[in-house]
Amino acid sequence: MQHQSTFERVLRGVLIALVLVFFMFPIVWILLMSFQTNEQILRIPPSLLFEPTLENYRALITGRLETHAGTLDIRFMQNLWNSLILSVFSVALALVLGVPAAYAFARFRFRLGEDIAFTLLSFRFAPPLLVLLPLTLYFQDLGLSDTYVGLVWVYQLICLPLILWIVRGYFEDMSPDIEHAYRTAGHGWLTTFRRISIPLTAPGIAAAGLLAFIFAWNNFIFALVLASADKQPVTVGALAFVTASGIQYGQIAAAIVLSITPTLALALYAQRYLVEGLSLGAVKG
Amino acid sequence: MSAATLVLDRVDKIYNVGGARPVHAVRAMSLELSPGEIGALLGSSGCGKTSTLRMVAGFEEVTHGSIALAGRPIQAEPPARRNVAMAFEGYSLYPPLTVRDNIAFALKSQRIDAAQVERRVAEVAALLEIEDILGRHPSSLSGGQQQRAGLARALVRDAALHLLDEPMGQLEPRLRAVLRGRLKHYIKERGLTVVLVTHDQTEANALADRIAVMEDGELQQFATPATLRDRPANRFVGAFIGEPPMNLLPAEARAEGQGVVFDLSRDARLSYAPGEVTAPVRDVVLERGRVIIGVRPHAIRLSDAGFSARIVANQWIGDQSHVAASFSGGSVVVVQHERVAARSGERIGLAVEARDLHVFDADSGVAVAHGEAPA
Numbered sequence: 001m002q003h004q005s006t007f008e009r010v011l012r013g014v015l016i017a018l019v020l021v022f023f024m025f026p027i028v029w030i031l032l033m034s035f036q037t038n039e040q041i042l043r044i045p046p047s048l049l050f051e052p053t054l055e056n057y058r059a060l061i062t063g064r065l066e067t068h069a070g071t072l073d074i075r076f077m078q079n080l081w082n083s084l085i086l087s088v089f090s091v092a093l094a095l096v097l098g099v100p101a102a103y104a105f106a107r108f109r110f111r112l113g114e115d116i117a118f119t120l121l122s123f124r125f126a127p128p129l130l131v132l133l134p135l136t137l138y139f140q141d142l143g144l145s146d147t148y149v150g151l152v153w154v155y156q157l158i159c160l161p162l163i164l165w166i167v168r169g170y171f172e173d174m175s176p177d178i179e180h181a182y183r184t185a186g187h188g189w190l191t192t193f194r195r196i197s198i199p200l201t202a203p204g205i206a207a208a209g210l211l212a213f214i215f216a217w218n219n220f221i222f223a224l225v226l227a228s229a230d231k232q233p234v235t236v237g238a239l240a241f242v243t244a245s246g247i248q249y250g251q252i253a254a255a256i257v258l259s260i261t262p263t264l265a266l267a268l269y270a271q272r273y274l275v276e277g278l279s280l281g282a283v284k285g
Numbered sequence: 286m287s288a289a290t291l292v293l294d295r296v297d298k299i300y301n302v303g304g305a306r307p308v309h310a311v312r313a314m315s316l317e318l319s320p321g322e323i324g325a326l327l328g329s330s331g332c333g334k335t336s337t338l339r340m341v342a343g344f345e346e347v348t349h350g351s352i353a354l355a356g357r358p359i360q361a362e363p364p365a366r367r368n369v370a371m372a373f374e375g376y377s378l379y380p381p382l383t384v385r386d387n388i389a390f391a392l393k394s395q396r397i398d399a400a401q402v403e404r405r406v407a408e409v410a411a412l413l414e415i416e417d418i419l420g421r422h423p424s425s426l427s428g429g430q431q432q433r434a435g436l437a438r439a440l441v442r443d444a445a446l447h448l449l450d451e452p453m454g455q456l457e458p459r460l461r462a463v464l465r466g467r468l469k470h471y472i473k474e475r476g477l478t479v480v481l482v483t484h485d486q487t488e489a490n491a492l493a494d495r496i497a498v499m500e501d502g503e504l505q506q507f508a509t510p511a512t513l514r515d516r517p518a519n520r521f522v523g524a525f526i527g528e529p530p531m532n533l534l535p536a537e538a539r540a541e542g543q544g545v546v547f548d549l550s551r552d553a554r555l556s557y558a559p560g561e562v563t564a565p566v567r568d569v570v571l572e573r574g575r576v577i578i579g580v581r582p583h584a585i586r587l588s589d590a591g592f593s594a595r596i597v598a599n600q601w602i603g604d605q606s607h608v609a610a611s612f613s614g615g616s617v618v619v620v621q622h623e624r625v626a627a628r629s630g631e632r633i634g635l636a637v638e639a640r641d642l643h644v645f646d647a648d649s650g651v652a653v654a655h656g657e658a659p660a
Contacts, residue, residue, distance in 0.1 A: 177377035180344050181438070183364040184371050185391035200380060 033253035041249045056254035065251060076255055078230065079237030084262060086223070086233055087216040089152045091209050094159035099205060102164050103197060106171035117164070124161045128221045131157070136225055146228045154222050159212040166211070170204030171197065210270045217263055234259040288478040289355030289445035291318040291341070296350035298336045298502075310336040312502045313350070318495075321476040323469070324507075325483055325493035328525075333502040334482045335374075338448050341480065342371050354445055371448040372439035374482075376431040378423040384434045385410075385419040391442050409437045412471050413464065428455040433464075440471065447472075447479045453488060465491045486526060498522050516660065520650040523579045523643055529607065531579045532617045535647060538570045545570060547578055550614030553592035561639040566654040570644055573653055579643035582607075582620040591636030596629050610635065 033041055035052040059065040060076045104110075105117050135154065136145065144150030174197070182196045183189070198205070220235040227236065238255055241248040298311035311333040318324045326334035339345040341352055343364035352360045359367045370391070378387045385406060392402045410416045413433040423431055432455040439447055452468075453461045469492050472479055483489050489496045490510045497507040498521075505525075506518040517523035523531045536547040536555075543559030545567050555578070562570070570576060594610035594617065606625040609618050610633060619625075619635065627633050640656040652660035 175375050175377050176344075177373040177375050178379060180342070180364065181371065181373060181377045181435075182379070184342060184367070184369055185394060185442075186365045187394075188363065188365055196379070 030253045030256050033249060034257045036250055036253075038246070038248060038250050041253075056250040057258075059251055060254055060258065065248065074237075074240055074251070075229065076234070076237060076240075076251075076258070079232055079234045080259060080262075082227075082231055082237075083217055083233035083235070083259065085148060086151050086155060087213050089148070090155035090159050090216045091163075091213045093152060094156055094163045094212055095205070095209055097156070098160050098163035098208075099167055099198070100193075102167035103171050103193065105164070106168045107176065117168070120161045120164055123157045128157075132221065132225050139226060145226055146231055148231065151223060151227055151231065154226060155216050155219065157222075158215050158219055162212045162215060163205075163208045166208035167201065167205055170201040174200055206270055210267060213266060214263055288320040288476050290320055290353075291324075291446055291478060291480065292353040293317075293337070293341070294351045294353070296337070296340060296352060297348045298333070298340060298345060299348040302348060310502050311340070314499075314502075314504050315350075316497055316504060316507050318478060318480065320478055321473070322495065323472060323479040323481060323493045325481040325489035325496045326499060327483060327486065327489045327496050328499035329484060332499040334497075334499050335450060336502075337499075338371075338450055338480060338482050341446070342369055342448055343367050368445040369448055370439040370442040370444035370446075372436045372450060372452050374450040374454065376423070376428075376435040378431060378434055378438070380423055383420055383422055384415065384426070384437075387423070387434055388419075388437045388441050390438065405441050406437075409441045409471075412440075412467055413437050414460070429457065429460070432456065440468075440477075445478065447477050449479060449481045451483055452481065454483075454485075461488070468492065486528070498525060500525070516652070516655045517579070517643065518652055518660070520577055520579060520645040520652075523645065523652075527581055529582050529618050529620065531581050531643070532585070533645075534578045534580070534615055534617070536576055536578045536614075538574055538576055538644075540567075540571055547576075549578075549592060550612065553594075553612050553614045555591055555637055557639050563657045565659050566639075566644075566657065569653050569659045573644075573646055575647040576653060577645040577647050577650070578637075579645060580617070580637050580641060582618045584637060584641035585617065585619040586636050586638070587619070587621065587625070587633055588636040589634035591634060593632050593634050596627055596631050596633060598629060599625055599627060601625075608633075 032048070032050075034056055035054070036050050037053055037055060040047075040050050060074065063074055063077060064071055065074055105113060139145035139150050142150075144153070178200065179192050179196050182192045187195070217233075218235060219233070223231075223233050223236045227233075234255065238252060238259075241252045241255065293314055293316050296311060296314045297309070300308040300310055314333070314337055316324070326337055328334050336345060340347050340360070343359070343362065347360040350360075351358050354367065354369070378384070379390065382390065388406050388409065389402050392405065406419070407416070410419055413436060415430065415433050415437060418426060418430055418434070423434065426434065432452070436449065436452045439449065453464060456464065465488065472492075481489070481492055493510065495507055495509050496513055498505040498513065500521050506513060506522045508516075508518075513522060513526045517526060517531075520533055524533060534549050536549050538545060538547050540546075541556060544557050545562045546554055546556040548554050592612060592614075594612035596608060596610050597616065598607075598609040600607045601624055604622070606621045606623070607618065608621065608625050608627075609616060611617075612635075617635065625633075643655050644653040645651065646653055654660055
């Protein structure tokens with residue numbers, strides 16, 4: 001790498017810039033759109049020079065959108081809140097259930113163990129619509145449709161297999177003798193699980209949790225079918241911006257910016273933690 | 286608690302019980318280790334020695350039989366309540382802790398006061414030459430350093446029993462040789478009861494008071510290194526202990542007057558005059574007839590008194606000659622401490638003193654006689 005000509009360095013810089021522009025452009029454009037009015041957005045040709053407005057954000061936060069066709073109620077903040085509740089509780093439940101299960105699958109051989117693990121994984125590749133129709137009927141009978149509990153339950157189809165399979169791999173990579181060493185030092189099984197197994201796989205658990213959170217946050221179809229307006233997450237709520245009088249591009253852009261913020265913040269926070277964890281366990285055995 | 290007696294009573298380990306292919310890893314293993322004794326489990330890989338150790342530690346369930354420590358049955362107890370310390374073959378140090386904290390870990394959780402912990406860690410670190418890495422994390426250490434840290438973590442503890450699984454496998458030969466002596470001194474000084482698992486005879490001989498030779502899940506013999514060498518219980522132990530391995534030659538024993546003759550083949554025989562072979566040995570050997578003779582390579586003499594063989598290879602390896610020779614009854618390896626001049630293809634005469642003979646039953650392989658006494 002030391003013997004690099006100027007040409008190579010320039011070429012590399014250009015290529016990196018191209019890749020960055022390609023991937024960052026839509027995000028930057030959305031950010032710009034979120035500060036423009038619908039008229040400014042739809043202007044042809046589009047211009048980078050505009051007078052920024054916070055009108056879109058104001059409308060989202062106050063929940064009232066004034067257009068020339070009249071006022072429109074939007075429940076974006078409620079949707080954002082729903083997304084947060086659904087994702088956080090789904091991931092929390094999936095961790096509580098999935099981490100011990102992953103440990104069991106990694107450490108113990110039991111009858112039908114592999115079959116159960118694979119069945120759980122298969123939830124990930126079954127199309128959601130396959131289960132949605134019967135689920136809708138059951139949920140109506142059970143009184144679970146349009147409740148947080150019901151949605152968190154269904155979200156386990158997304159989160160649980162993910163956490164189970166990722167965390168299982170981390171447990172399998174960890175030598176059981178580290179646990180054995182701790183147990184011979186006078187500690188019970190549960191203490192060992194809490195004090196050794198979980199901390200040593202924490203980076204993996206965090207990564208799986210983050211991934212599960214993103215998947216849960218981005219879910220659309222389950223919430224679309226099983227939740228009504230006051231339980232809808234942002235993914236479904238965004239449909240409200242497609243109105244009879246036109247599409248509210250400015251609000252959509254602002255909504256997108258607001259809705260990716262929590263995931264982005266979480267990812268940035270977790271990234272620091274992930275790196276720290278990885279450097280601790282970098283050399284195994 | 287101080288060192289205790291370990292008793293294994295007809296212990297069986299069967300993996301995958303009731304499954305499609307159960308594996309019988311340990312069969313009816315019985316042995317008793319006195320307080321302060323160092324016992325080694327010696328055998329090739331897959332012989333069941335590590336399974337035995339892990340049953341004692343409590344990481345594997347005992348399928349049948351019982352294990353008692355200090356007179357208390359422990360096979361149903363969880364590892365935490367067995368009061369054993371273990372050094373693992375894969376080191377298994379706690380990654381987030383420094384070497385010092387790894388070693389001190391168990392002592393600290395026993396609420397031993399800090400000054401004493403410090404002193405004991407320093408002591409064991411000096412023993413294993415790891416003082417300079419006490420402040421480092423396991424991930425930055427070589428395999429040998431991690432192994433010594435793992436060994437230190439086990440040795441520092443007061444436990445009724447210390448289990449060491451291949452404790453020196455990763456060390457370089459010089460360090461291994463130095464540490465063996467020091468380790469034995471440390472163990473004896475504190476009177477620890479130790480079970481050592483190894484596949485290295487030199488290590489077992491140097492460290493252990495008694496060695497349990499295992500093969501195919503079965504205990505072959507549990508005895509002192511000297512007994513294993515001089516009076517192996519069967520042909521497996523005879524061939525397993527010693528380097529190069531014992532020569533095993535099928536033979537037919539018959540009486541010749543008051544003497545004994547072993548026919549190794551049509552034209553090769555070892556004959557002993559009356560008095561050379563003691564009367565009790567003569568009786569048991571003649572009773573068997575078909576036997577296997579075991580002779581250590583060092584015990585074969587170059588002499589025309591015995592049988593003749595053709596040299597296949599002759600190597601001087603610095604301090605001894607290794608001669609491989611074949612004859613009508615098979616082939617033998619001879620070790621001589623002076624240089625053997627004969628070349629490949631030449632014939633030499635080989636003889637064995639009666640006191641160097643090991644005689645095994647031809648069918649069962651069980652020892653019949655060693656030198657001057659029946660087995």
